[in-house]
Amino acid sequence: MLSRVANSLYWAGRYVERCDHTSSFINIHYFASLDTPNKMAQEDEFVLESLLFIAGDDYQGKLTEEEVLHHIGFDRKNPMSIINTATQARINAHGTRHLISTECWEAFNKFYHLVNSYDPKVFITTGLYDLTTKLNGACSIIREKIIRTLMHDEVWALLMIGIHLERAFQIIRLLNTKLYDVGKIQAQNPGLNDLTYEWATLLRCAEVYDMSKKYYRKIPNQSQAIEFLILNTKNPKSLISNIEKLHSYIQRLSDKSTLVPGSIEFIIGKFHSYLTYLTIEEIENDTTAFVLNAFEELNKIGAAFEKDYLFLETVEPTVDESVSQ
């Protein structure tokens, strides 16, 4: 497969997953904040800052609901906005449409048009739930088409690598956001220990709340929430599950018979082993340090993957070099 096309497949997967997470997060986080038992967490400013923490870039605008939602949803100057991630997902899928199935391409295309044809004014006033719910559905359809309508070969593996690496990033980003929120609440309310609602919201944002309740047979506390999100191998959204999947997809692509230090196979295998033997107690010794380390490891994985498989030299066209006959 062409390296350029491999790059497009990988980024198509990453962008669709990013868009899905942003949509889920703002949907669940926003509506959960409306009746949170914690007064501070109900305040507009707190909620909006929290939304920006995960879904926006370096936002300099006013902290009003309409402006923040516009920035996250439809600001074309924000590379992380929903419209931009959906556009990038489609552009990358477009470059691979000769390799992906018709069904898969149509799913990407419909997903893009869903966002592009949505009225931004409706989104910032009454359409937040409507659009983000529809987007989650559209992203699910894309993933379903990837799994069901593509050969489970390199094309599929590259899309899945993009999806799972992005998902791993988003899980850590979610945890980081919640630690930031909880830190602020505790700073204002010293002695406040019952933050179950906040941790439940975290699990809801990752769409694993119901699973976690079944697993622990009660509403998880802080330790359990973090453990479930990071270390639980039966939770398909956990960090370790995503690293495990990444490891297996990389192995499908790999033609190396021995492990070379510094290679993607080596780095990912090492991080997987680290997570396998990590305990929640070790994480909780310094959760912030763990989060920072996880970000660093994921960045290393991304960089090694691009170095080993996607090395590209790109040129930007200056003229249209074909006259249509």
Next chain:
Amino acid sequence: MQSQQQGTFFDIYKPSEQFYDEVFSMDGTVKPGYQHIFNHFKSLGREAFLKLFEEAKTSFFNQGITFAVYSDTENGTEKIFPFDLFPRIIDAKEWDHIERGVIQRTQAINQFIYDIYHDQKILKDKVVPEALIKSSKNFQKTMMGFEPPGKIYCHISGTDIIRHSDGEYYVLEDNLRCPSGVSYVINNRIALKRGLVGVFNKNKIHSVSDYPEQLLETLQSVKPMNVDEPTCVVFTPGSFNSAYFEHAFLAQRMGIELVEGQDLKVDNDFVYMKTIRGPVKVDVIYRRVDDDFIDPEVFRKDSLLGVPGIMRAYQKGNVTLANAPGTGFADDKAVYTYLPEIIKYYLDEEPILNNVRTYHCEKEDDYKYVMDNVDKLVVKPVDEAGGYGITIGNQLTKEEVKAVQKRITEDRRKYIAQPIMSLSVHATYIEDSNVFEPRHVDLRTYTLFGDDKCHVLKGGLSRVALKKGNLIVNSSQGGGSKDTWVLRS
């Protein structure tokens, strides 16, 4: 006359007296072949038809068969290429005539190109003026003496045909470089099959879905020497190109890679594509990039999307380019006018398809005639594609006539003129009036020419000028398309 809301779509349809109507006779009766589809549309209520129309549009939209509206690039507005649900139907006998005609042209043109790049007998015998060829910007000196595999230059060609008011078919032009539009033929058929199930069962229609397989076989048949199983690719300028949908569509349907210039490199006069497993040799390239841009070492040096050295590899016989570079001089609109003589010269046959009478502005007598009759002629630049630069005499103001005369005088070689041909009309659904109205149509056929066969796609693209009275059918000029049904005998 019933109101448009109560009556059928055809109540106000008036068969033209001036033009050949493909669907209706002068007395208003439906022509053979069209009866089933006409009855079907008549029996459909407006609501059902409009639902069908919307579904077809949605299908095109979801497949991404769209173009960007450049005035609104910020918001990424896209539109589908207009598509009409009423297919153009060609019976077996007429199709046989067309098919034999385009095969004859393709074979003659191929021999013509070979001759021009070798002995130039046709020039020496003064059948075609030498100056006409040598002054063509599409004549590539670098191709002189080179023999492509199977001596084939035009592996894929598109022939634009119209039916005049006399009921005869005429060729308007040959497209020998990168003819586009075949993806619409296939997708139009898919859309119609979904929507007109009952009608398809009642007509015996040739399939168009095997075109990608036929194209792949054609490409494989012209592989370089000493290659058993050739690796074929489609070479696109990139996703910004207006025909990118087609490039990707064909690559996907053939199951081969879609490459850009940056994906290819030439090493030791062989072409390789850069893959995640290292370089892979490429044997046959279906290139949708114009000559000027394919190799900055030989053609335009500012081309960023070409592949340096690809012409070296080609001329060493290590890779095949389809179509061959340098075919463009033969689809020059001035050379077109000599096609009847070219056919007779190489094949010793009378042309099966008519050519339109053409005036060469560089000839003194023709120039004088054209200058005196601009208002009665279609004036065309010889080297433009996509309908650009064409003027239709009876639609010009006096000032515009003067401007055309001035342009011709300034560059006589650049212009030819033809009588205003009366393109036939076909019933076409017009959204604004919500009824079927007659609109002008042409037909583009697609011919594949491989080492061992010549295959004409039994269908083709019927392009329709949606604006009332407009004769230019190109999509860039607001044209749409129709599915074309070729009936089995």
